[in-house]
Amino acid sequence: MQINLSNHTKIKVKAINDQLHLTLSEMMTGNIPKKTFKKLIKKRIRISEKNIQIIKNAEDLIIKIENETNLPVKNVLIKELSIILSEYLPLTLKNKITNRKLIHITKDSGIPLMGSIYFGIIDRGTNLIQVRPLTGCLLNCPFCSVDEGKLSKTRLTDYLITVPYLVEETRKLIAYKGISDIEIHIDGQSEPTLYPHLPELIAEFKKDSRINVISIQTNGLPLNYKYIKKLEQIGLTRINLSINSLNPKKAQYLAGTSSYDIDHIKQIAKQIVSSSIDLLISPLWIPGINDEDIEEIISFTNNLKIESDFPILGIQNYLKYKFGRKISHVKMVNMKRFQEKLREWEEKFETHPLFLSKTDFGIHPAKSYPKPFRKGEKIEVEIVSLGRLPSKHENKQEMLGSAKNRVIQIMNSTAKIKNRVNVKITKTKDNIFYAREIYN
Ligand code: SF4
Structure with missing residues (x-):
């Protein structure tokens, strides 16, 4: 069976060597090692690695599977392959314009x-x-x-x-x-x-x-x-x-x-x-x-x-x-x-x-969501993303926390994704939240 994944997703191929160099939605680039991709296919869809070929045809990503019995139907395969890439690629995504x-x-x-x-x-x-x-x-x-x-x-x-x-x-x-x-x-x-x-x-x-x-x-x-x-x-x-x-x-x-x-x-x-x-x-x-x-x-x-x-x-x-x-x-x-x-x-x-x-x-006042936190309040947040700003201090940078369906920007943080940390809210204007980490 041969699947052209580019026909079903917004993924295009720039090059394939030991890595797949991919472009997503024109704006993003991402990589996945060829071996890793095959291993993930084996684990998720139970297809032997030796039966998988990954091919670049112009800018299209083609997955060819041979000598396999009991393959899922094509639509299921497309869905599973898309899930594998959508789970892996966010780890390596870059902005094509800024290279960040x-x-x-x-x-x-x-x-x-x-x-x-x-x-x-x-x-x-x-x-x-x-x-x-x-x-x-x-x-x-x-x-x-x-x-x-x-x-x-x-x-x-x-x-x-x-x-x-x-x-x-x-x-x-x-x-x-x-x-x-x-x-x-x-x-x-x-x-x-x-x-x-x-x-x-x-x-x-x-x-x-x-x-x-x-x-x-x-x-x-x-x-x-x-x-x-x-x-x-x-x-x-x-x-x-x-x-x-x-x-x-x-x-x-x-x-x-x-x-x-x-x-x-x-x-x-x-x-x-x-x-x-x-x-x-x-x-x-x-x-x-x-x-x-x-x-x-x-x-x-x-x-x-x-x-x-x-x-x-x-x-x-x-x-x-x-x-x-x-x-x-x-x-x-x-x-x-x-x-x-x-x-x-x-x-x-x-x-x-x-x-x-x-x-x-034609701009006039209209009600806003209530602010879930007030300035000076101490809260616990879950770290959900890297922030944008570096820090003067080694091993620190801005991180983004989440609580009560709001992002909280935390400067000079040492926290890692999924950590739960205590912060003190320092700014709340317009439902935009800044905080600093507090250590007990
Ligand atoms: S001011 Fe900044 S965001 Fe606006 S066009 Fe210039 S570089 Fe881009």
Whole structure:
């Protein structure tokens, strides 16, 4: 019997030597030693190792079984082979873009989707729900507030959540809020359009009549005409597109990579305008670095003649974050100075309002889940995953704990997966939990 596993799963083969080098859902890579795979097949399906051949045909993974009697039917074999790989591969998964270890978060992973700033669902008490399906970015912006990209010095781990789990948990939160003007905003410590299941995720949200806006944040680089058309057909409402300079060299400097092509991004902006998807251009003003560039972006945006139910230009203020990258010689400006600058630009360009508030996007307060812990509380958690951040201390790093269906981020931890540890909660804002380990 011969089975083409790639026809039944999202697994492709890069190479086979003494290991199977596999790609899953385009975004992840994983390995399994050939011998181990055969041993696991023998143990689980009772097939002699010498009767199993593992073949690469183009990118397809073929399993050929010969000289065996009493083989299970083909469908059962496919299911069993898929289970073997899905149990083994998470041990070796890597993000193809960043080359970091990748944690695949499924409903069975034991990792809740609320409580972490890195992934899952973030509810800041309004009708807007932030949905973060993955981490990892293909740019290396020198100002990145979350030190993303493959040149990152501080991010150790990436995460990718399955669509059914993410949709199920989001629906529960929407039901709890009890309103029907929800905006789902897909963003993250990532480039969200790298999520290999983005169309599927948007399509699932689109089915829910309580959701009236689905928006995404993107740097635009992975987008192309065909993909925009696809997102339009599925019913994406708005794309928030980051553009920080129209000057090719400056744009590459601000993206941290020579692969950034601002002409491509300008084309993308035009293609979005010609679709039914609304466009919000969202530049970051970095005082002293891209002042003139922001003015060119305002003119560029005005010339696009965007028709939208939302604001079309949302200039952001540059802020420095503890765990982010900083442009050392740049000084931040306070909110008052930022507002003055926006007013100056409004007058100079006789343009639409640049100083925006949540209400410009239809955002209003809406109830949130109660917080299961309060600051200062001592609780016991089970360690369910590696965190993202390293530690200055040897043999320590951030770990993620779980309790009461929340993730708790624990810095400088020595704990291992499945350990139960005592922690003291240090922060609870927006149902995002931080804690430190306590030793009795
Ligand atoms: S595009 Fe965003 S997430 Fe990616 S490196 Fe730049 S600022 Fe960071």
